[in-house]
Amino acid sequence: MDTTVTPSLPLRLARLVTEVLSPAVIVPLLSFAVAWYGTAHDVLGTVLWGLLVTVFYCAIPMAIVVRGARGGRWEGHWVRERERRMVPFLLILVSTLVGLALMLVGTAPGDVLALAWSMVVTLLACLVITRWWKVSVHATVAGGALGTIVLLYGPWYLLLVPALALVCWSRVVVEDHTLAQVVVGAVLGPVVGGVVFLALR
Template sequence: MNSKLRLAKTISTFTNPPIICIPLFIIICLTLSIDNLWQFPVLEMISLIFASILPMAIILYWAKKTGNDRDISRREDRFTPLIVGTVSYFIGFLVSIFLGLNDFLTFLFLCYTINTFIVMIITTRWKISIHTTGLSGPVCALIILLGPVGAVFGLIYPVLIWSRVTLKKHTMAQAIAGGVQGFVLTAVEMFLFIFMFNLNVGNIYPFHHVCGFILAIVFTPVVLGIFTYLNNTNSIIFYLVEIIGLGFFIAITPIDVIIIYILTTIVSIVISNYAGERFSWYNIVS
């Protein structure tokens, strides 16, 4: 295995949803506990059990039972773990309600439940990326709570797309779509729940600002994905689209969103050049 494949494998391993959610949920729980740090151990324990330990145990057990790798690469074998994962997140939601935990964390579990259920439905027909979905959900939560600080974690998204495609676990469309779904659904659901149930979530970034960050993160990967499927390797057109995108962000979004857009574009270009000719983005950006 060459160095690029080893790096792709390492990235894929550490961005497995039950693993990547550990550091991200630590930040979420710390943020939610900022006014009362005594809440943190309870919030983190519930998050760890229902968002990480139980889903990971399910994945490992099912992978062993079906003779799969830890990614459960065969689409047909993913249905049962996704069902059990959905149940685990929903139990986390119910336990959080019972214990009277922070509203934001409680309804984030409900978002996880809904999003995993939707992934399960999609997976019956199409192998959408659970990795990119699992990254974008908690990153979206961090964006809602911390704005640009949370959005920085979105820079992992184009790198993860490269990893999953390079390892031939997903097509380009599947890897990109998982992230877009996770970002969009989590944002819409969280703000809908906040509005419907008048949740006490403290100071959060407004919906339009969150949408700006999400668009800044997904714009370049989506453009590169479209170019890939159109088999268009004209780098001049690509950079023209990116410049138009930059103009759009400058015209209607705050400076922090513009910075995230620029950083995501840079990361996408850098990972494309690192990947080389075997990765379709390389021929577009070079």
């Protein structure tokens, strides 16, 4: 007899949102959007700097967490256990710093460098908080991306706030985070990342 319980529609939708609006999707989109603006719409420059940020701030970090999950070092590719997040966070920090060094050597556009620094500082903030509490990285990245896009492209992009709310909702519904953890993340991203980006661009 099959005793498998079919997930509810809200849970299925939340799982879909968790993947579709994950850092693995948002970071590359943000990278190319900032590179497009920072290079004054130069296609080659956008591709070059957008790819560099994507590789060191998204592709390598995702490879780290997926490999760790497959090796049983932590649960799932979003590292559900707070106490297991320190090691992947530190490895991801190394990747971002290597990417930042390459951008400095290659004289990346100011906006791209500001984005890189803002993500490094935000990651450090998440790392410190995670020693005691499980802040939502999904919400942090989504909030930070929204703040950055608004700073660059204008207040019309505040229309994307419902997408940020959807990310927060999904993380609570899949039971990876509490309401407080997603709210703090959604604020942490634009406050920490946005302030650093604005100060350095």
